[in-house]
Amino acid sequence: MNDDLLLKKLKSEYQYLKAEKDLQQSIYENAALKFHEHFAEKTKPPPAPKPHKSKPKKKKIRPRKLNKIYKKLAKKIHPDKKTGNKDDFSELKRSIDENDMETLVDLATDYSIDIEEDIDRVDFYESRIDLLKDKLKWYTTTLVMQWWNMNENSRVQHEQKIIDILNKG
Helix, strand or coil: CCHHHHHHHHHHHHHHHHHHHHHHHHHHHHHHHHHHHHHCCCCCCCCCCCCCCCCCCCCCCCCHHHHHHHHHHHHHHCCCCCCCCHHHHHHHHHHHHCCCHHHHHHHHHHCCCCCHHHCCHHHHHHHHHHHHHHHHHHHHHCHHHHHHCCCHHHHHHHHHHHHHHHHHC
């Protein structure tokens, strides 16, 4: 497959999965509130809705390529520089930490900095797609979403099992 077509395909898949993750996160947050309200008085202590966290936060270790991109951009964007801007620098730090290549490319373009040679976009999109798929899978396997997606009869049938699980946890 042509590299440009592969990149276009991966970018489209990434954008779709990113939008799907945002939608599922919104549904999950709503479902978690309803779940908490429903089971609050039936369990001791009441379960608190928890935001999605795939892993505990560790100190971020950036790949060398991202460090190189960061240094190139920070030289012009840092607020202490003549061409710098505080908001853009905050955006740079956020996008580096989140591996948000689209924002990095936009910042590089705005400041006329060439970072094309430092970016392996195929690798970037493939890794981000895998992360998004993992997040989407997590949403579907939570007790909250399983309960949320049940019809009313199934909810009634499974309520005691859920209460038992919540009281154990």
